[in-house]
Amino acid sequence: MLSTVTGLHLPPLNHNTDSHSPQTLTATHLLNSFASPSELKQLHAHLIKTNSPLTSLPPSRIAFVCSLNPSFSYARKLFQHLETPETEAWNSCLKAFAEGNDPIDAILLFNQLQSFCVSPDSFTLSFVLKACTRLLDVSKGRGIHGYVEKLGFQSNLFLMNMILNLYTLCGGERDARLVFDKMPQRDVVTWNIMITQLVKRGEIKGAYDLFSQMPGRSVRSWTLMISGFVQCGKPKEAIGLFLEMEEAGVRPNEVTVVAGLAACADLGDLDLGRRIHEYSNQSGFSRNVRVSNTLIEMYVKCGCLEDACKVFDGMKERTVVSWSAMIAGLAMHGQAEEALRLFSEMIEKGMDPNDVTFVGLLHACSHIGFVDQGREFFTSMTNDYGIVPKIEHYGCMVDLLSRAGLLQEAHEFIINMPIKPNSVVWGALLGGCKVHKNIELAEEATKHLSELDPLNDGYYVVLSNIYAEAQRWEDTARVRKLMRDRGVKKTPGWSSITLDGVVYEFVAGDETHPQAQEIVQMWEKLVEKMKLKGYVPNTSVVLLDIEEDQKEKFLYRHSEKLALIFGLINTEPGTPIRIMKNLRVCEDCHAAFKLISAIVDREIVVRDRNRFHCFKDGSCSCKDYW
DNA sequence: CACCGTTGTC
Numbered sequence: 001m002l003s004t005v006t007g008l009h010l011p012p013l014n015h016n017t018d019s020h021s022p023q024t025l026t027a028t029h030l031l032n033s034f035a036s037p038s039e040l041k042q043l044h045a046h047l048i049k050t051n052s053p054l055t056s057l058p059p060s061r062i063a064f065v066c067s068l069n070p071s072f073s074y075a076r077k078l079f080q081h082l083e084t085p086e087t088e089a090w091n092s093c094l095k096a097f098a099e100g101n102d103p104i105d106a107i108l109l110f111n112q113l114q115s116f117c118v119s120p121d122s123f124t125l126s127f128v129l130k131a132c133t134r135l136l137d138v139s140k141g142r143g144i145h146g147y148v149e150k151l152g153f154q155s156n157l158f159l160m161n162m163i164l165n166l167y168t169l170c171g172g173e174r175d176a177r178l179v180f181d182k183m184p185q186r187d188v189v190t191w192n193i194m195i196t197q198l199v200k201r202g203e204i205k206g207a208y209d210l211f212s213q214m215p216g217r218s219v220r221s222w223t224l225m226i227s228g229f230v231q232c233g234k235p236k237e238a239i240g241l242f243l244e245m246e247e248a249g250v251r252p253n254e255v256t257v258v259a260g261l262a263a264c265a266d267l268g269d270l271d272l273g274r275r276i277h278e279y280s281n282q283s284g285f286s287r288n289v290r291v292s293n294t295l296i297e298m299y300v301k302c303g304c305l306e307d308a309c310k311v312f313d314g315m316k317e318r319t320v321v322s323w324s325a326m327i328a329g330l331a332m333h334g335q336a337e338e339a340l341r342l343f344s345e346m347i348e349k350g351m352d353p354n355d356v357t358f359v360g361l362l363h364a365c366s367h368i369g370f371v372d373q374g375r376e377f378f379t380s381m382t383n384d385y386g387i388v389p390k391i392e393h394y395g396c397m398v399d400l401l402s403r404a405g406l407l408q409e410a411h412e413f414i415i416n417m418p419i420k421p422n423s424v425v426w427g428a429l430l431g432g433c434k435v436h437k438n439i440e441l442a443e444e445a446t447k448h449l450s451e452l453d454p455l456n457d458g459y460y461v462v463l464s465n466i467y468a469e470a471q472r473w474e475d476t477a478r479v480r481k482l483m484r485d486r487g488v489k490k491t492p493g494w495s496s497i498t499l500d501g502v503v504y505e506f507v508a509g510d511e512t513h514p515q516a517q518e519i520v521q522m523w524e525k526l527v528e529k530m531k532l533k534g535y536v537p538n539t540s541v542v543l544l545d546i547e548e549d550q551k552e553k554f555l556y557r558h559s560e561k562l563a564l565i566f567g568l569i570n571t572e573p574g575t576p577i578r579i580m581k582n583l584r585v586c587e588d589c590h591a592a593f594k595l596i597s598a599i600v601d602r603e604i605v606v607r608d609r610n611r612f613h614c615f616k617d618g619s620c621s622c623k624d625y626w
Numbered sequence: 627c628a629c630c631g632t633t634g635t636c
Contacts, residue, residue, distance in 0.1 A: 088627080095627065126628040133629095161629040192630040199631095220631050227632065255632040262633075293633045321634045328635065359635040392636050399636090424636050610636095 094127035106131035129162040138170040168197035199228035227259035238263035261294040270302040300329030303605040324357040331364035334621045339364035362396035374400045395424040402432020423453035495559040495581045506562040519565045530595045538588040576603040
């Protein structure tokens with residue numbers, strides 16, 4: 001191939017040859033084939049004779065042919081016949097290369113220009129810098145940087161911003177800082193580049209400091225900061241900023257909307273999510289695939305599976321992300337069959353699944369106990385789709401096996417993993433040990449967890465609860481002491497419910513609430529009816545070594561129960577209730593909610609830290625497998 | 627003729 005000789009690759013020719021005059025056709029044919037020096041001479045003559053049809057040809061094509069010619073100066077002669085100045089003609093070639101599939105060509109062409117003393121202007125340099133950035137070639141970039149300064153362009157904001165951006169992407173932090181500090185002027189783009197860098201490094205505080213002190217903010221600045229907060233797990237701050245941006249009269253664009261919706265999804269803020277949806281419809285953003293994908297995610301995580309389906313069904317164009325999001329959403333809501341059906345439909349439509357699609361599918365299987373089906377997906381994903389399982393897939397498999405009670409198999413699966421198991425993997429085994437009461441394997445899992453994730457309180461809590469359930473109080477105490485010694489604190493459980501846009505949070509045993517009295521009275525009335533329907537308080541979940549009647553009192557003050565009763569008191573009969581909990585829902589509350597849903601004839605949707613439980617007519621969407 | 631921002635899992 002020619003390209004191997006010259007290092008230049010042929011960019012696609014977007015020219016409709018059919019619609020051209022015979023003369024131009026000749027030229028195009030010539031350009032399409034290998035052009036020897038003599039052919040180029042013919043072309044040259046042709047161009048002169050017909051008076052510049054060259055302008056109608058893509059300059060990158062010309063540059064390509066010219067670069068094949070050992071006498072490069074010939075290209076210059078060609079360009080001298082164009083009406084546009086020579087540098088400008090080269091710039092359009094460089095631009096085409098820099099934005100094409102092989103940005104390296106822009107650099108190679110630029111090198112040739114230099115040796116032939118074609119004088120570069122600021123645009124020339126911008127295209128070369130663009131190529132360096134796309135190639136992440138910081139050493140070439142440094143050379144261009146020097147050149148930019150030599151030519152006296154150091155106060156050209158476009159160029160300096162591009163150099164700064166290149167350094168933030170692949171240079172040292174120091175290089176970027178040096179350029180930033182030395183810049184004679186800065187504009188909003190300069191600041192945005194610096195903020196982007198800090199966000200990527202996870203230095204959200206530093207990013208926000210810059211955001212606060214920058215002179216003028218564009219929509220992009222706001223968007224950057226909002227998505228920065230989302231990325232580092234601070235959806236409250238993201239939403240706060242989103243509202244502040246609206247106050248400031250800045251109109252969100254598609255990207256802002258995506259970031260805002262992601263925050264709503266994480267926080268379960270359905271009200272704002274719906275408002276952003278409405279705004280997206282009005283602004284025509286809903287046609288954007290990414291916006292729709294994030295809308296699906298938002299509705300799924302806010303417990304509105306039907307709304308998510310509506311968005312999905314209404315999409316004109318879907319990507320693998322759309323399908324994966326919907327499959328994962330169905331999985332999260334315990335609709336495994338529907339998730340598998342959607343997968344088949346996806347395959348029928350010729351859409352290729354990716355690794356994330358399979359995480360969703362395995363998730364669906366583990367949440368309903370489709371062990372064999374899950375195993376099949378796990379092998380099929382590699383055999384049929386060539387996807388190498390990642391740690392997430394192993395995590396799902398261990399979860400699938402452990403939940404189903406196949407603890408030995410799960411353990412062997414971990415031991416035989418080709419990659420190092422992480423804390424999620426061992427944590428899944430530990431979770432299964434809790435459900436199926438296997439102390440020995442729980443201890444084995446804990447051994448690994450205290451090395452892999454020693455500061456995560458969840459694992460200590462599960463182990464100590466396993467001991468407590470087995471009445472091994474000394475071991476329980478030992479684990480609690482270990483936690484104290486290591487300075488690990490148990491995350492307090494809370495549940496929240498949103499009414500008229502106000503979030504009400506409850507913690508277990510909360511009696512300071514203004515409606516505490518009413519809540520207790522309502523609960524007592526309910527519990528009587530529940531007991532008639534066979535409710536027996538499951539005091540075994542109260543893992544304290546105390547008297548039975550005391551245990552009942554603790555049980556009745558669980559945060560999710562308080563939130564539910566508060567919701568029942570303060571909403572119209574028949575309206576669905578949505579509750580969020582930061583930890584997993586407790587077993588007794590689960591049993592209670594099923595009965596309550598029938599007694600008060602309400603749909604109760606609970607978002608747990610893992611999944612959704614939708615209680616209706618006395619049963620739960622999880623079919624009690626969780 | 628140019629620079630900066632976005633989605634899906636555990």
